[in-house]
Amino acid sequence: MSVTHTDVTAGPAELEPCGQLDHPDCGIREVLDRVGDKWSVLVIVELANGARRFRQLQRAIDGISQRMLTLTVRRLERDGLVIRTVYPTVPAQVDYRLTETGASLTHLVKALADWSLEHRDTIAHARQAYDAQHPDNEIR
Amino acid sequence: MSVTHTDVTAGPAELEPCGQLDHPDCGIREVLDRVGDKWSVLVIVELANGARRFRQLQRAIDGISQRMLTLTVRRLERDGLVIRTVYPTVPAQVDYRLTETGASLTHLVKALADWSLEHRDTIAHARQAYDAQHPDNEIR
């Protein structure tokens, strides 16, 4: 069964890895749920610089709670983006590092970071303008 | 340095010297909050194919509520990623299209989509393996 084109004044497609990006079976959402998560990205970024231990991560990321770090790092491990290694020392010692897959994501994360830096001022200005024109608006 | 803009929440500082993306004040989070949002990305993706009206977006995206579509599209407009145009026809007509800034994001979104396609199987497999080894785990 192929995709039934729900055409609503169909436009020319410029963007299609699978034909339709928003098709549920393309898996974008799954990845986005991971990549889009603030904490996940920051963990990946930190691990891009090398292996880190739990407390190192927590201190490096600043603002993340113990709970969220645990959850984040667990999910990344589950997705095969991060490897968790436990050393049977006496105070337990654990470190985390990126897998190949995880490392391949750092490109994209860096690209996103670059984009954000590049457009930071523009966006900030747009927000000011919007807020000025919509003083009573509750949109965040 | 032109504008000294007061930010909504605590003041993120200037963006210049770090160049490294793990620094909290680089503004990655702000962008990520937008890009990482599931609905935002899907709206951007849909608009990448051309201008769309409200109902068109809602039907195209499938699963989004009217509330979330409104909020999403408002935030994108506020950030200057989307332009909202109202035509004074009798049933009101509004369309949305990407700004230059918004359009420049589609590259990254496409890259993310490509990445997700490329690593989809790997991730799925990793998840299965993880779940098999941790049957009682509540990590999603």
Place this chain on the structure above:
DNA sequence: CGGGATCCAATGCGATACTG
């Protein structure tokens, strides 16, 4: 040190109803 368990506040988000 690394992390599980619990409690609780905030908010996210869908469903529904109403308006121009």
Place this chain on the structure above:
DNA sequence: CAGTATCGCATTGGATCCCG
């Protein structure tokens, strides 16, 4: 058609305490 307003559940996430 394109929203706005309200309610209410579900999820998120921080804080705290405890354990190996």
